Amino acid sequence: MPTERLLPRITIYHLIMLVTVSAIIAWAVRTGFQGNYSGLKAIVLLVCVTIACFVVYAAMFLLAYLFSILMQPLIAATGQSLQPKRDAVPTRDVPQSSVDDSPAPPESR
Numbered sequence: 001m002p003t004e005r006l007l008p009r010i011t012i013y014h015l016i017m018l019v020t021v022s023a024i025i026a027w028a029v030r031t032g033f034q035g036n037y038s039g040l041k042a043i044v045l046l047v048c049v050t051i052a053c054f055v056v057y058a059a060m061f062l063l064a065y066l067f068s069i070l071m072q073p074l075i076a077a078t079g080q081s082l083q084p085k086r087d088a089v090p091t092r093d094v095p096q097s098s099v100d101d102s103p104a105p106p107e108s109r
Helices: 012-033 038-077
Strands: none
Touching (some): 012 038
16 A cells, blocks of 8 residues: 555645735736736736746757757767666675785785
8 A cells, every 4th residue: 555645735835825826817808807908918928938938948948958969979889889888887896906905914024
């Protein structure tokens, strides 16, 4: 049986943010019904900026992905590999050195 929670962890910070966003949306709707459309324009601008940020983020991710696809044949043509080197991977077994690490006996005169 999994020990993880089924519901997300909600902190006081998340609750404060939820109340703040709800208050801003309620303010915009109230001012829109009163005939003042500047509040609605501000909300529309906020939504548009949020969508634009998401689109730019997705476009940059796609651009990085395409760049990596284009670079793979070029890297393979130079004889290099993107795979990690096997000798750089740490192992559990420490090889025994061929040099004896025991202290040398004292020399007598």
